[in-house]
Amino acid sequence: MRRIWCFFLLLHLLIEPLHANSGLKVRIMQKGLDYGKKIGLEILKQRLKEERFPDWRGQEKSGVGDVDYVLSGISIKTIEFPDASVSLIPGLGIKLSTQHAYVIFSANWSIRTWLFKDHGSCTVSVSGVFVTATFNMSQDSTCHPSISLASCQMSIGGVEVKLNGTISWLHKFFTKYLENPIYRSLDTNSCPNIRQGIQQIDSQLRMLQVPIQIDAFAQIDYCLVNSPEVFQSYIDLDLKGAIYPVRNWTDLAFVPAPFILPDKNDSMLYLGISEYFFQSASLAYYKAGAFNINIAEELSSYFNITTKTFGNIIPEVAQYYVEAHPARLNLMIAAAPVVSLQPDAFAVEICASMEVLAVLPDSTSQSMFTVDITASSSASLTVFEQKLIGSLCLNRFQLSLADSRVGFFEVSLLENFLSYVLQNGVIPAANVKLKNGFPLPSLDQVTLLRPVIKVNEGYLLISTDIDYKL
Structure with a gap:
């Protein structure tokens, strides 16, 4: 039974002892639990049919003396859970129950008494299996999810053994000496086996990697900040949802x-991603220097930028540099971009400075001028391969002259050119980095199915079903 419990953690794994606000919320609906039950039972049946069980051997008392028995080569042929259900117990956890479950397995048998011995093959039918178990969900001291078995009850309607051997008239007499130990073993060991399986799963949960590295610049923390909250029709999981520079876990100031x-x-699943998540990402990439780029290199596939390029729109540059020299544009972000989420609007405000330099024949560079830039952009978001992927679009920008070697000039002369530079150099370069995406909480073989994204005030909502590949 361990695997059926394991799969019900499929949804739970998508997730400090004080209550704290989270940067990311996960809500698992009853619809998601029902899907987990369906897939979990299929996994359980498939696994049990493939498993090879250890031999059962023992001794029973009879009117003709002790009966030594062995069941070997046990192989499950049929297993069904026609009335299985999963439900939520508010404030506690999940309840799993199944009624009228049955299993049929084949085995080889042998019996030995002081009077005779016999062996052969048999078919064992276990019917009327009733199981009810509940388990608690919490978090441990390392903010990992934790699971424990709260209660377990099991009963079996009956066990029937059909033997095929060489002394047929004795078969009916001795089947009870096989049925009784099978019944006792199932009745005695099933709940302890479930508990042992849950303990193994809990140990595996403690080894989950909650910090996940996104790329060379940043890593994301999916640590639980509260114990999961169980309601009548859904489970809420609060995750930290903060992004930090690689190898720098300094607490955020906000x-x-x-x-x-x-x-x-x-939908089966809802993911709420707050402004905090995106703002921490902005700060992490800013601290890691990911936003500082050489624009001339980004634009090299389009055209070469020279002092003559600027001289054509700024007379002061043409007067200062009579001969054309290669030019370099260095964009430096002055502060972490500010992310704002409003209904149906994902906005990013950027403050930066751009230094334009001339590359002289001796390979040294000389600053021509520096402008300050305030830009506003919007972002479109998609979910692809379990990642949240953004794409920026420039809406507006303002320039001011911060420093100039060539003398004062009107920055309005630069606006059209820099608009082209930003649209064709800076924004595409940023979007290339954004294509790496932010990995969403997920498990192997699980994909988000038909996700829908909606921007609300202060957070982003992803509504999705899930698909599990058996």
Whole structure:
């Protein structure tokens, strides 16, 4: 039974002892639990049919003396759970129950008494299996998810053994000496085996890698900040959802604002991603220097930028540099871009400076001028291969002259050119980095199915079903 419990963690794994606001919320609906039950039972049946069980051997008392028995080569042929259900117990956890389950397995048998011995093959039918078990969900001291078995009950309607051997008139007499130990073993060991399986799963949960490296610049923390909250029709999981520069886990100076997921139930799973998540990402990439780029290199596939390029639009540059020299544009972000989420609008405000330099014949560079840039962009978001992927689009920008070697000039002369530079150099370069995406909480063989993204005030909502590949 261990694997069926293991699969019900499929949804739970998508997830400090004090209550804290989270940067990311996961809501698992009853629809998702029902899907988990369906897939979990299929996995369990497939695994049990492939498993090879150890021999059962023992001794029974009879009117003709002790009966030594052995069941070997046990192989499950049929197993069904016609009335299995999974439900939520508010404030506690998940309840799994199954009624009228049955299993048929084949085996080789042998019996030995002081009077005779016999062997052959047999078919064993176990019917009327009833199991009810509940398990608690919590978090451990390392903010990993934890699971424990709260209660377990099991009963068996009956066990029937059909023997095929060489002394047929004795078969009916001795079947009870095989049926009784099979019944006792199932009745005595099933719940302890479930508990042992849950303990093994809990040990595996403690080894989950909650910090996940995104790329060379940043890593994301999916640590639980609270114990999972169980309600009548859904489970809420609060994750830290913060992004840090690689090898720099300094606590952020800002905290996530609280937000509440909407009351919806048409999807299996809901992911709420707050401004805090995106703002921490912005700060992490800023600290890692990911936003500082050489624009001339980014534009080299389009055209070469020279002092003559600027001289054509700024007379002061043409007067200062009579001969054309290669030019280099260095973009430096002055502060981490500010992310703002409003209904149906994902906005990013950027403050930067751009230094334009001339590359002289001796390979040294000489600053021509520096402009300050304030830009506003919007982002479109998609989910692809379990990652949240963004794409920026420049809406507007303003320039001001910060420093000039060539003398004062009107920055309005630069606007059209820099608009082209930003649209064809800076924004595409940023979008290349954004294509790496932010990995969403997920498990192997699980994909998000038909995800829908909606931007709300203060957070992003992803509504999705899931698909598990057996």
